[in-house]
Amino acid sequence: MTTQSAAGASPAAPDTQLQQLRFCFYGAGSMAEAVARGMTGRKLCPPEQIGMFNRSGGQRLADLRALYGVTTAETPEDKDRLLAEADVVILSMKPKDAEEALRSVAATLRPGQLIVSMIAGLSIRTIQALLGQPLAVVRTMPNTSSSIGLGATGLSFSGEVSDEQRRIGEQLFRSVGMTVTVEEPLLEAVTGVSGSGPAYLYYIMESMIQAGVELGLDSGLARELTVQTMLGAAEMMRITGEQPAELRRQVTSPGGTTQAAIALMEEHGVGLHFRQGMKKSSQRASEIGRDLERSVLGD
Ligand SMILES: NC(=O)C1=CN([C@@H]2O[C@H](COP(=O)(O)OP(=O)(O)OC[C@H]3O[C@@H](n4cnc5c(N)ncnc54)[C@H](O)[C@@H]3O)[C@@H](O)[C@H]2O)C=CC1
Ligand SMILES: O=C(O)[C@@H]1CCC=N1
Known part of the structure; x- marks a missing residue:
């Protein structure tokens, strides 16, 4: 198109x-x-x-x-x-x-x-x-x-x-x-990417804060660390122009902590489900549009 x-x-x-x-x-x-x-x-x-x-x-x-x-x-x-x-x-x-x-x-x-x-x-x-x-x-x-x-x-x-x-x-x-x-x-x-997008990122941040608290951090500190991490990562992408996969590689030491985390997330299909969720938002926008179009234009 x-x-x-x-x-x-x-x-x-x-x-x-x-x-x-x-x-x-x-x-x-x-x-x-x-x-x-x-x-x-x-x-x-x-x-x-x-x-x-x-x-x-x-x-x-x-x-x-x-x-x-x-x-x-x-x-x-x-x-x-x-x-x-x-x-x-x-x-x-x-x-x-x-x-x-x-x-x-x-x-x-x-x-x-x-x-x-x-x-x-x-x-x-x-x-x-x-x-x-x-x-x-x-x-x-x-x-x-x-x-x-x-x-x-x-x-x-x-x-x-x-x-x-x-x-x-x-x-x-x-x-x-x-x-x-x-x-x-x-x-x-x-709609699937940026219209609904802030909600996905808040959802991730809710989980990050919750996990931080479960790991023993004070909730205020967990929040500050989470927000700064989200801001920093977004700015890194914007300022460097790098692909996110490359920036992720730079965080991920072989056999280290990040690799352990991402491997578990991948095993549970987190990335896949995330993408499916985004596509669902987009599909839902189409459905809403089609229903309204049918109701108004009878097509
Ligand atoms: N909230 C979001 O993040 C986004 C929302 N949108 C779209 O923006 C639109 C509004 O969403 P929100 O602000 O979240 O909804 P909302 O429920 O907060 O606000 C809707 C407003 O419309 C008014 N309204 C409804 N019928 C009316 C009528 N007959 N006369 C006068 N006012 C009437 C309500 O009183 C209310 O003030 C939606 O169509 C949504 O798809 C688009 C992008 C992002
Ligand atoms: O949830 C919704 O339907 C609206 C449209 C995109 C974000 N919020």
């Missing part, structure tokens, strides 16, 4: 054009907060130009206002206004809520607006069908590390996206980390 390109291991400098734009997060959960936090932290635009709303309103929106200075909406009229006035509408509800949520705003959105979806699995074609018109859509797969400017986001663009809008979509996610542009079907692979 494909056009595949990557940009930026570290966040881009704020872009003057984005300073003028209005954004609206439709859904105000973890992923919306992660990206909004990154945007405000990087001063992508004045925080009040970032609108957010959710289904239930209340304390959650008050917290987001207090933490980031964003504009929030609780009444149907205010939600409609935020959506209608936005240059960029960011769909950030769960896949199960997408069908109803998108249909309900079809009459509010208009050509010229850029629709950015962060919803796992939901295809561009289904989004356009739900919105009742072929609006410009950037389908993305970000991750929660966007909240500290270290996100990794896959992007794919519908044919309706203009060069200018493409730049806006790229800059938005470049402001919160690195981006890769791929053909739409490969977004499921991005």
Whole structure:
């Protein structure tokens, strides 16, 4: 397949054009907060130009206002206004809520607006069908590390996206980390690698801390050692550009401790199961997309 390109291991400098734009997060959960936090932290635009709303309103929106200075909406009229006035509408509800949520705003959105979806699995074609018109859509797969400017986001663009809008979509996610542009079907692979990826690494770190404690370390120390080890290993790969197998070889003395550990892990199929788990994430994204597509388009 494909056009595949990557940009930026570290966040881009704020872009003057984005300073003028209005954004609206439709859904105000973890992923919306992660990206909004990154945007405000990087001063992508004045925080009040970032609108957010959710289904239930209340304390959650008050917290987001207090933490980031964003504009929030609780009444149907205010939600409609935020959506209608936005240059960029960011769909950030769960896949199960997408069908109803998108249909309900079809009459509010208009050509010229850029629709950015962060919803796992939901295809561009289904989004356009739900919105009742072929609006410009950037389908993305970000991750929660966007909240500290270290996100990794896959992007794919519908044919309706203009060069200018493409730049806006790229800059938005470049402001919160690195981006890769791929053909739409490969977004499921991005989901399996980096969308779900932080959870795998937290899972490994949970095990490392637990094992450290079982070996007699204080849990705080086990945590510090684990975090520094994860950071150091990631930086080693980034800075040296070496293959991970080579870096692993450098840690592994013949007949030594690391070899004993890796041999036991391999014997138990840890690597194999890890890869299978990642593929499961990707397959699950495809299933979610197919179910939504069937429900909306009847294919
Ligand atoms: N959490 C993650 O690490 C990642 C999540 N995603 C995608 O981002 C999307 C959001 O995920 P999370 O933030 O984890 O979910 P979440 O459950 O934390 O947030 C979902 C938000 O959508 C709102 N919502 C649902 N229906 C609504 C409606 N009709 N009107 C207004 N608001 C509505 C909810 O009130 C909530 O604020 C999902 O589609 C997921 O696939 C993508 C990449 C990573
Ligand atoms: O678990 C999920 O479905 C979302 C998509 C990628 C990460 N979290």
